[in-house]
Amino acid sequence: MSSEHHSYSVSMNPSPAEGELSVLFSGEAQPMGLHKIGPAIHDYYLVHTVLSGRGEFIIRDTSYPCVAGDTFVIFPGELFSYQADEREPWSYVWVGFIGRGADDVMSQVGATPHHPVIPGSLNPNIRSYYDKLIGCYDSAALPELANLEAGGWIRLLLQQFGVARKKLEKNHPESTAAIDLVIKQAIQYLTLQYTQPISIEHLSGMLGYHRTHLCKLFKQSTGLSPSQYLLNIRMQRAESLLASSMTIEQVASSVGFGDALYFSKKFRKWRGQSPTEYRKALRTPPKRSKDPYRLN
CATH class of the missing domain: 2.60.120.280 (Regulatory protein AraC)
Incomplete structure (x- = not known):
């Protein structure tokens, strides 16, 4: 001893x-x-x-x-x-x-x-x-x-x-202020790290919460799960990048998707168009309706 x-x-x-x-x-x-x-x-x-x-x-x-x-x-x-x-x-x-x-x-x-x-x-x-x-x-x-x-x-x-x-x-439920701080930290992390592979399990552990509990608090505060919130960030960023000359593969990689086909599938579900169709629509001038009172 x-x-x-x-x-x-x-x-x-x-x-x-x-x-x-x-x-x-x-x-x-x-x-x-x-x-x-x-x-x-x-x-x-x-x-x-x-x-x-x-x-x-x-x-x-x-x-x-x-x-x-x-x-x-x-x-x-x-x-x-x-x-x-x-x-x-x-x-x-x-x-x-x-x-x-x-x-x-x-x-x-x-x-x-x-x-x-x-x-x-x-x-x-x-x-x-x-x-x-x-x-x-x-x-x-x-x-x-x-x-x-x-x-x-x-x-x-x-x-x-x-x-x-x-x-x-x-x-001993968390105070409103404590919950707000945790959600703010989670949003900041997702917003800054969306280009990287993100594990909600890792995010939960980093913030000191069980995944299920964090997802519940996050959805109560934002109306979305952390995964849905992350997808929104990525898709909105992808929309702006598709207006550039980047390839679909480059856009996918830039918003955290290692697989361009998986990215395209998610984007179609998000926008109702494939990335290629969305880009084509961006580059096609809108048709103007004919003015019946205009003299040609």
């Missing part, structure tokens, strides 16, 4: 499996006052749930005081640090994991670098799932079966965090 801890235990996965989610280790500790980790960067997710006491978690230059019942998430590639309170040092349980499905799962849970703390996320189920994770490798005769068991417990644990996040959102 480290001299910086009153108690410390960790259970390591001797043979992490490749898959959607793979637990690396899980443990429990009661550090001494002012015990600090970081600044550091991990290449895996590391989730801590505070059992008692208090401490501070810092990510992206933002400090989050955490108390019993709070869960804070360390994200791969993000600089972080955390420190126990001097008078009431926290105790916590933790689990580290990786996997090609980890990003999507955490997005569904609603935990992002902008919203890395889930308050009120400790209940008997969560404590039990941590215990199962900590214990499943200690007596495992076959690592493959232990991986299978741990994969089930980590999913149940993360599901409980998602439930806690939903309860938090329901009990």
Whole structure:
């Protein structure tokens, strides 16, 4: 046991499996006052749930005081640090994991670098799932079966965090000012980045929202989904570019479409004409109706 801890235990996965989610280790500790980790960067997710006491978690230059019942998430590639309170040092349980499905799962849970703390996320189920994770490798005769068991417990644990996040959102809805700011930021991003491949999933995570929740707020504010709003920006810009001498391929690329045929399909649906037909109509002078009173 480290001299910086009153108690410390960790259970390591001797043979992490490749898959959607793979637990690396899980443990429990009661550090001494002012015990600090970081600044550091991990290449895996590391989730801590505070059992008692208090401490501070810092990510992206933002400090989050955490108390019993709070869960804070360390994200791969993000600089972080955390420190126990001097008078009431926290105790916590933790689990580290990786996997090609980890990003999507955490997005569904609603935990992002902008919203890395889930308050009120400790209940008997969560404590039990941590215990199962900590214990499943200690007596495992076959690592493959232990991986299978741990994969089930980590999913149940993360599901409980998602439930806690939903309860938090329901009990503490965003203020109108906060929502307006987020929508303004989303619109600014779409307006400036429309020439690039844009993932609404990435945009949601960047703003600290689950995709479904952001789309709901965005549509309430603008009447359109983010994808529809982006398409409008692209098509309106395409209309102006079609008046130039650019090729259809160049226009498509300039408004964020790598495939000119797909762009043409979207433009026809938008305008009721293909890009070529629209360009031809722009270049054809409108016919003037004959004035019956004009002398020829």
